[in-house]
Every structure is written in structure tokens, then in C-alpha cells.
Amino acid sequence: xxxxxxxxxxxxxxxxxxxxxxxxxxxxxxxxxxxxxxxxxxxxxxxxxxxxxxxxxxxxxxxxxxxxxxxxxxxxxxxxxxxxxxxxxxxxxxxxxxxxxxxxxxxxxxxxxxxxxxxxxxxxxxxxxxxxxxxxxxxxxxxxxxxxxxxxxxxxxxxxxxxxxxxxxxxxxxxxxxxxxxxxxxxxxxxxxxxxxxxxxxxxxxxxxxxxxxxxxxxxxxxxxxxxxxxxxxxxxxxxxxxxxxxxxxxxxxxxxxxxxxxxxxxxxxxxxxxxxxxx
Amino acid sequence: xxxxxxxxxxxxxxxxxxxxxxxxxxxxxxxxxxxxxxxxxxxxxxxxxxxxxxxxxxxxxxxxxxxxxxxxxxxxxxxxxxxxxxxxxxxxxxxxxxxxxxxxxxxxxxxxxxxxxxxxxxxxxxxxxxxxxxxxxxxxxxxxxxxxxxxxxxxxxxxxxxxxxxxxxxxxxxxxxxxxxxxxxxxxxxxxxxxxxxxxxxxxxxxxxxxxxxxxxxxxxxxxxxxxxxxxxxxxxxxxxxxxxxxxxxxxxxxxxxxxxxxxxxxxxxxxxxxxxxxxxxxxxxxxxxxxxxxxxxxxxxxxxxxxxxxx
Numbered sequence: 001x002x003x004x005x006x007x008x009x010x011x012x013x014x015x016x017x018x019x020x021x022x023x024x025x026x027x028x029x030x031x032x033x034x035x036x037x038x039x040x041x042x043x044x045x046x047x048x049x050x051x052x053x054x055x056x057x058x059x060x061x062x063x064x065x066x067x068x069x070x071x072x073x074x075x076x077x078x079x080x081x082x083x084x085x086x087x088x089x090x091x092x093x094x095x096x097x098x099x100x101x102x103x104x105x106x107x108x109x110x111x112x113x114x115x116x117x118x119x120x121x122x123x124x125x126x127x128x129x130x131x132x133x134x135x136x137x138x139x140x141x142x143x144x145x146x147x148x149x150x151x152x153x154x155x156x157x158x159x160x161x162x163x164x165x166x167x168x169x170x171x172x173x174x175x176x177x178x179x180x181x182x183x184x185x186x187x188x189x190x191x192x193x194x195x196x197x198x199x200x201x202x203x204x205x206x207x208x209x210x211x212x213x214x215x216x217x218x219x220x221x222x223x224x225x226x227x228x229x230x231x232x233x234x235x236x237x238x239x240x241x242x243x244x245x246x247x248x249x250x251x252x253x254x255x256x257x258x259x260x261x262x263x264x265x266x267x268x269x270x271x272x273x274x275x276x277x278x279x280x
Numbered sequence: 281x282x283x284x285x286x287x288x289x290x291x292x293x294x295x296x297x298x299x300x301x302x303x304x305x306x307x308x309x310x311x312x313x314x315x316x317x318x319x320x321x322x323x324x325x326x327x328x329x330x331x332x333x334x335x336x337x338x339x340x341x342x343x344x345x346x347x348x349x350x351x352x353x354x355x356x357x358x359x360x361x362x363x364x365x366x367x368x369x370x371x372x373x374x375x376x377x378x379x380x381x382x383x384x385x386x387x388x389x390x391x392x393x394x395x396x397x398x399x400x401x402x403x404x405x406x407x408x409x410x411x412x413x414x415x416x417x418x419x420x421x422x423x424x425x426x427x428x429x430x431x432x433x434x435x436x437x438x439x440x441x442x443x444x445x446x447x448x449x450x451x452x453x454x455x456x457x458x459x460x461x462x463x464x465x466x467x468x469x470x471x472x473x474x475x476x477x478x479x480x481x482x483x484x485x486x487x488x489x490x491x492x493x494x495x496x497x498x499x500x501x502x503x504x505x506x507x508x509x510x511x512x513x514x515x516x517x518x519x520x521x522x523x524x525x526x527x528x529x530x531x532x533x534x535x536x537x538x539x540x541x542x543x544x545x546x547x548x549x550x551x552x553x554x555x556x557x558x559x560x561x562x563x564x565x566x567x568x569x570x571x572x573x574x575x576x577x578x579x580x581x582x583x584x585x586x587x588x589x590x591x592x
Contacts, residue, residue: 008490015380018373022464023393025457026400029411036414083307091304101308103584104315110511110580111318111573112518114545118569119318122325122562143314150311174297204404207520207549214552234406235521238413253407260402268395 030257037254040247050217054237054245059252061219062233068134068220069213069229070203073141077149077198080142082191085153090179102151109147113207116144121211134220134227137213144208145198152197156190157183189274193267200263204256206231230256322573325566328559338567343531345554350564356571357533358448358541362523365452365537366459366516371509374460378467378505383493394465401461409525412454417526420453421445425538439536446528449537454522459512466511470504470590471497503586510583514576520545544568 045058084101092098120140130136160183168178184191206229213227215236220227230252237249329335329350340351381390421443429440474497482492498505528540529550542550548565 004488004491008488011376011490012380012384015376015384018376019380019393021373022377022400022457022460023396026396026403028415029403029407032411032414033407080307080311083304084311087304087308091301092308097308097312101312104312106584107577107580108315108318110514110518110576111315112520112545112576114518114520114548115318115322115569115573118548118565119321122321122566146311146314174293176297176300177293179300200402204402204406206404206406207545210549211552231404231406231521234404234410235525238410238525249410253404253410256404256407260404261399264395264399264402 033250033253033257036250037257040250041254045248045251049219050248054217054240054248055242056244059228059230059233059248059255061217061228062230062252063255065134065213065216065220065227066203066230069137069141069209069227070199072134072138073145073202074149074195074199076138076142077145077202078195081146081149081153081194081198084146084150085157086179086183088150089154089157090175090183102154105147105150108143109151113144113205114210116140117208117211119143120208125212130224132212132214132226133224134213135223137209137227137229140208140212141202141205144205145202148201149194149198152194153187153191156187156194159190160186189271192274193271196263196267196270200260203229204231204260206235210235319570319573319577322566322570325563326570328563329567330563332560334560338564341533345558345561345564348560350560350567352544352547352564352568352571354531354533355542355544355547355568358527359517359543359545359572361448361534361541362451362455362527362543363513363516365448366455367509367513369453369456370459370463370512370516374463374508374512375467375505377460377464378471378508379493379498381464382468382471383489383497397461397464400457401465405458405519405521406525408454408458409522412450412522412526416450416453417445417447419445420447420450420538424449429538437536438538440538441536442540443538444528444540446526446540447538448527448534448541451523451527451541451543452537454526455516455519458519458522459515462515463508463512466508467501467505470501470508473504474500504590507583507586507590510579510586514579514583517579518545518572518576520549524549544572548572 042058046063047060048058049061050059051057084105088098088101092101117140120136120143124130124136124139125132164182164186165178168182169175173181209227209229209232213229215228215232216226217228218225233252234249234256237245237252240246240249329338334348334350337349338352340349341353342349342351343354381393385393422445425440425443425445425447429438432438433440478496478500479492482496483489487495523543524546527542527546529542529546530540531542531547532539534541548568551561551565554561
């Protein structure tokens with residue numbers, strides 16, 4: 001009798017310890033990045049590109065590059081993901097093709113990010129001949145974002161109650177009209193969430209842009225110029241032997257963490273706010 | 281006139297509807313072809329080296345591109361070491377965390393912890409890498425490696441060959457943290473899906489809560505937890521940037537926890553400069569990428585099959 005109580009207590013203690021350990025690590029990571037980041041953050045860090053082999057200047061090239069890359073990639077991914085999701089949820093439903101699409105998207109989301117990078121390098125940089133460029137980076141990131149976005153949008157669409165579609169059909173609307181005027185409007189908060197999640201994923205991935213957009217000390221001026229990005233700024237600057245360059249890595253990781261946390265919070269707030277307007 | 285008008289407008293609406301469907305179908309087809317095209321293109325590039333006499337060197341132990349020998353074994357060994365350590369460290373504690381969240385934690389506590397785990401999942405991997413370089417690598421080099429090797433040095437895997445901190449252990453530890461969110465969230469979901477009646481039956485027979493969890497809930501959820509672990513494994517297997525930053529990038533098969541190594545992902549990511557130089561080099565990297573891809577795809581399908589089986 002005593003023994004089984006003891007066993008329960010031991011395991012409960014173990015559970016709580018591992019939970020506290022994990023949360024502790026999370027806070028430790030954030031605290032480290034914030035402490036280092038704030039001390040190396042300054043106005044010139046935010047508004048100047050690096051100069052003098054990263055000894056002076058800031059990381060404006062990476063900040064802008066990351067925004068271009070992630071926004072472009074999200075836009076490209078959206079133009080593919082939205083129709084795919086609509087097809088799977090509204091037309092395909094349980095057909096073999098829709099099942100195959102779901103499977104292939106799920107498999108795609110499990111592909112290691114470095115494989116995307118390598119694939120993008122072979123296709124966009126070598127075959128199509130874009131060279132190392134902002135555009136190649138966007139396209140590669142878009143492929144990486146595609147499965148996540150398509151599956152999240154599909155989830156949002158599947159939450160729209162069927163009665164609404166039926167009501168719209170009963171009023172004589174075609175499928176197209178029903179989808180555009182009723183389903184998409186209802187699913188808008190979910191779609192917005194999907195876009196934000198994908199943007200966050202795109203801005204935090206480094207391996208796909210490592211081969212395709214690479215890195216440059218200049219602010220990207222054209223779609224066909226190489227571009228810096230925040231994650232790669234962290235990766236490259238941390239290996240510099242002098243502290244003034246390493247400070248750029250700290251600042252870049254701080255900005256990244258702030259963006260990711262902000263998107264996380266925004267998602268929570270948005271979903272609460274929007275839910276009021278959605279018919280359940 | 282009027283009827284002609286209705287015919288016209290109706291047919292236009294009909295046309296738009298049809299056109300819309302075709303556009304959707306074409307886009308969906310493009311999205312569906314991405315995975316296959318990745319596999320095919322990697323296969324195509326890999327075939328250069330696989331059909332040449334250099335094929336034997338792929339399985340060898342030496343990576344010397346300048347001598348034309350492209351042995352992938354050291355990298356495969358690195359990946360296996362790092363992934364295994366990550367799983368050994370992560371799996372027990374993640375299952376405990378999942379049980380805690382699903383069974384023991386009060387609702388309020390759970391709803392504060394779950395967002396934190398989501399945040400853990402969304403931290404960029406370079407940030408993990410940066411943190412590891414600042415904290416974990418020095419910790420391993422200055423404390424863990426000397427202490428563990430002086431105590432357990434007689435066991436081969438704890439022997440201290442080189443002490444740089446950039447090691448299998450550091451990479452494995454960071455990977456363990458990175459895979460925790462996915463294992464915990466999937467496992468928790470599976471455990472919570474076990475029907476309440478099963479628990480009640482066990483409790484009514486006089487079992488304690490822990491006995492119920494151990495003998496009834498865990499047994500019911502076992503396959504799902506296996507799927508969670510497989511998904512975590514895939515994540516660890518394919519993780520790139522953190523591993524690239526802390527594994528040490530030494531192309532030699534590690535023999536101890538404190539040895540540096542170079543997993544497959546780090547090999548691919550690290551050889552950007554050389555990639556332009558020769559097609560055979562790109563081909564060897566394609567073999568590496570293909571290896572990564574196939575392992576991850578197979579395990580993903582396995583996890584999905586398990587989930588499907590559970591659904592029935």
C-alpha cells in the first residue's frame with residue numbers, strides 16, 4: 001500500500017522536475033539572447049549596413065533582407081497554398097487525388113530544411129540560372145512554407161460549417177460564388193493565422209537561404225542580387241574573431257526572437273478577437 | 281431579349297465556376313508534384329556518382345574530395361550518434377512531461393505551459409545554435425567532459441580524445457531540447473485521446489492514479505507515443521543549423537561523446553563554397569541529401585500509418 005503511493009510520488013516529482021527543467025531552459029535561452037542582444041543593440045545597429053569587414057555599422061542589410069525574403073516567400077507560397085487548400089477541402093474531399101495531396105504535403109513538411117536549400121540551389125540557382133539571388137531565396141523559402149500554409153488553410157476551411165455552404169447553394173450561388181463570398185470570408189481569421197505562422201517559419205529558417213540568397217554586406221537592391229538575412233547574420237557573425245562583429249550576431253538573434261515572440265502573441269490575440277465574428 | 285440576357289449571364293457564371301475549378305486543380309497538381317520532383321532531381325544528380333567507378337568510395341571511411349574519395353560513412357555515423365543521444369535524453373523526460381500535462385496538471389497550469397512549449401518550438405534553430413555556443417559548449421568543455429571522463433573514462437564512449445566542447449554531446453543535448461516540443465505535444469494529444477471510461481474503470485477497481493496511468497492509459501496510448509517519438513526523431517535527424525554550429529564539423533566518425541563530428545546535414549550545409557567546383561562533388565552531396573530525405577520520408581510514413589491505425 002505504502003509502496004504504490006511512494007512510486008506515484010517519485011514519478012510525480014520526476015514529471016515536475018523535467019517540466020521545470022524544460023521551461024527553465026526556455027527562459028534561459030530567452031534571457032541569454034535578450035541580455036546579449038540589448039547590450040549590443042544601438043541605433044546604428046538598426047539603420048546601417050555593416051562596414052569595414054563587419055567591424056562597424058549595423059545589420060540593416062540582414063533586417064531588410066529577411067523581411068524581403070520572408071514576405072516574398074509568404075506571398076509566393078500563398079498563391080499556391082490557397083488554391084491547393086481550397087481544392088483539397090472543397091472539391092477533392094475524400095478522392096484519391098485529395099488524399100495523395102494531403103500525404104504529399106505532410107511528407108513535404110517533414111523534409112529537412114537543408115534538403116530544401118540544396119534542392120533550391122540545384123533548381124533555381126543552377127538549372128534556371130537565377131544565380132545566387134534574393135528571388136532564388138524567396139522561391140526556396142516558399143516551397144518550405146507551402147505545406148505548413150496549405151495544411152493550416154485547409155484546417156481553417158474545414159472549420160466552416162457545412163450549413164453555410166448549403167444555404168448559399170440554396171440561394172442559387174455557384175460553387176465559385178459560395179467559396180469566395182461565404183467560405184473564404186468565414187475562414188479569413190484562420191487563413192490570416194496560417195499566413196502569420198508561415199511568415200514566422202520563413203523568417204527563422206537559415207538553411208534554405210544559405211545556398212540560394214546567401215549573404216551580402218549590402219542592402220539588397222534587386223531581385224537578382226544576393227541578400228543577407230537575420231538567421232544567417234547570426235550564423236556568420238558569431239564565428240568572427242572580434243567582438244564588434246559578434247555583437248551583430250547577438251543583435252540579430254535578439255531581433256529574431258522578438259519577431260517570433262511578437263508573432264506568437266499576435267496569433268493568440270488575433271484568434272481571440274476574430275472568433276467573435278465567426279459563425280459557429 | 282430578356283431570356284437571352286439570363287442565358288448569357290448564367291453561362292458566364294457557369295464559365296467562371298468551371299474556370300475556377302480548373303485553376304484550382306492545376307495549382308493543386310503543382311503543389312502535389314513538389315515532393316516527387318525533389319526526390320527525382322536528387323536521384324538524377326546522385327546518379328552521376330552512383331553510376332561512376334567512384335561508387336565504392338561512397339561507402340568508404342574517407343572524405344577526401346581532392347583525392348576523389350567521397351566516403352559518407354563518417355557523416356552518417358555523426359548523424360546517428362547525435363540523433364541517438366538526442367533521443368536518449370529527450371524521450372523519457374518528454375513522455376513524463378506529456379503525462380504530467382495530460383493527466384496531472386490542473387487546467388490553468390496546462391494552459392500556461394502549453395503556449396511556452398509552442399514558443400520553444402518556434403525559436404529559430406540558429407538561436408539555439410548561438411545559445412549553445414555561448415553556454416553549452418563551454419559547459420561541456422570546462423565541466424562535463426573533464427568530470428565525466430575522469431569518472432567514467434574506462435568506458436570507451438566517455439573517453440576524452442579531444443576536448444573542444446564542440447562535440448557529439450553538446451549537439452545531442454541541444455537537439456534533445458529542440459525535439460521536445462513536438463514529442464510532448466503529440467504525446468499529450470494521444471494520451472488525452474484515451475477515453476475517460478477506461479480510466480474510470482481502472483480507478484473503480486482500486487488502482488491509484490499512477491497505476492491507472494502506467495497500466496491502462498500508457499498501454500492504450502503506447503502506439504501514439506511511438507509515433508510522437510518517431511516525429512521527434514525525424515526532426516532531430518534533419519536539423520541543420522544548430523548542428524552545423526556546434527558539432528565541430530570534423531569529418532571523422534566519432535568514437536566518444538566528447539568527440540567533434542559532422543552530421544550529414546552539416547556536411548551539406550557546410551560545403552557551399554566547394555559545391556560550384558565540380559559536378560561529382562554536387563553528386564556526392566545529392567547522395568547525402570537523398571539519404572536524409574529517404575530516412576525522414578520512410579519514418580514519416582511509418583508515423584502516419586500508426587496514427588491511421590489508431591484512428592480506426
